[in-house]
Amino acid sequence: MDRETYTFYTTADGVGYFFISEGSRGKILKGVSIKPLPNAAPDFLRPIYNLAFGDARKTTNGWTLDHSVRSGNGDMPRIIATVVQIAMEFMAQNTRATLSFQGYADIKSLALGKNQRTILYQRVIDSHWSELAVNCNFWGAKNNEVAEYTVGNQYERILARLK
Amino acid sequence: MSATMEKQKMGSEEFNIEDILAEREKIFEAIINSPFLNKKHQEADEYFSKLEPPFPWEKESLCKDA
Numbered sequence: 001m002d003r004e005t006y007t008f009y010t011t012a013d014g015v016g017y018f019f020i021s022e023g024s025r026g027k028i029l030k031g032v033s034i035k036p037l038p039n040a041a042p043d044f045l046r047p048i049y050n051l052a053f054g055d056a057r058k059t060t061n062g063w064t065l066d067h068s069v070r071s072g073n074g075d076m077p078r079i080i081a082t083v084v085q086i087a088m089e090f091m092a093q094n095t096r097a098t099l100s101f102q103g104y105a106d107i108k109s110l111a112l113g114k115n116q117r118t119i120l121y122q123r124v125i126d127s128h129w130s131e132l133a134v135n136c137n138f139w140g141a142k143n144n145e146v147a148e149y150t151v152g153n154q155y156e157r158i159l160a161r162l163k
Numbered sequence: 164m165s166a167t168m169e170k171q172k173m174g175s176e177e178f179n180i181e182d183i184l185a186e187r188e189k190i191f192e193a194i195i196n197s198p199f200l201n202k203k204h205q206e207a208d209e210y211f212s213k214l215e216p217p218f219p220w221e222k223e224s225l226c227k228d229a
Contacts, residue, residue: 009187016191020183027178031194035204040211044220048211052203056190063193065200100207141214148219157210
């Protein structure tokens with residue numbers, strides 16, 4: 001992808017990542033965790049992993065993670081592009097794995113009192129569909145159903161797997 | 164002054180990469196054991212455990228068999 005990304009750091013086993021967001025509010029550490037979903041129903045896609053991320057803050061008791069929605073650092077496209085790159089690296093190292101991720105609640109939506117999720121991942125996927133679809137299969141889940149990913153549709157969660 | 168307060172209010176911190184890398188093991192430990200992130204994983208597991216067949220790849224198989 002041609003989008004600018006942040007340098008990220010990872011654990012040896014590829015289940016933890018972090019990178020530093022730099023924007024209008026300074027530097028914010030972003031942590032990414034990838035863990036297996038043992039009870040996920042679609043056998044065909046197993047093993048299924050989930051990707052979650054948040055802001056890391058240092059407290060008196062050490063580092064803690066919470067929701068990224070508060071950061072509003074003005075660099076969300078670069079953050080999402082970095083998370084997508086992390087997802088691609090994880091799948092490249094775990095070629096039989098399916099990775100799930102969820103849309104991202106942006107600060108503007110919450111400020112407007114809308115509890116809606118702006119599917120920023122989907123914007124990245126949709127805008128790079130011709131490139132990403134060459135190497136990956138995508139599915140979208142909504143209302144307890146999963147379907148082949150269709151550009152322009154909105155989903156509650158997304159599944160991706162290398163072809 | 165106000166800019167500093169705003170940064171504190173938003174939780175932003177000024178740090179450099181050397182400081183972060185020196186604490187990388189603690190940061191990774193916090194990420195992997197994070198109650199916030201683990202709750203997100205649990206929610207995803209519950210969500211996908213409720214998905215109902217037929218799944219798209221099963222529909223494809225049914226079409227081929229027909």
